[in-house]
Amino acid sequence: MADRPTHSTDADARAPARQLLLSGDNTLKNRDNPERFARARRRYEDAREVAVAAGLEPGIVEIIDRRLAEMPEAAAG
Numbered sequence: 001m002a003d004r005p006t007h008s009t010d011a012d013a014r015a016p017a018r019q020l021l022l023s024g025d026n027t028l029k030n031r032d033n034p035e036r037f038a039r040a041r042r043r044y045e046d047a048r049e050v051a052v053a054a055g056l057e058p059g060i061v062e063i064i065d066r067r068l069a070e071m072p073e074a075a076a077g
Contacts, residue, residue, distance in 0.1 A: 024043035048064040
């Protein structure tokens with residue numbers, strides 16, 4: 001059991017990824033310019049990087065991947 005992180009450690013590891021996801025979502029929702037897609041994509045990509053580096057469960061990475069897949073093609077370039 002000592003090898004498993006505590007709940008607070010899990011929450012601490014999730015916090016940066018969650019904040020980046022929320023930031024990307026808010027960028028899409030609250031901005032009305034064409035750059036919002038590229039900005040949101042960058043935040044989602046950062047969230048994915050943080051989640052993978054923190055070793056978060058695959059379900060979290062899958063959520064981020066779904067958001068990235070839903071982005072318009074123009075935001076990918």
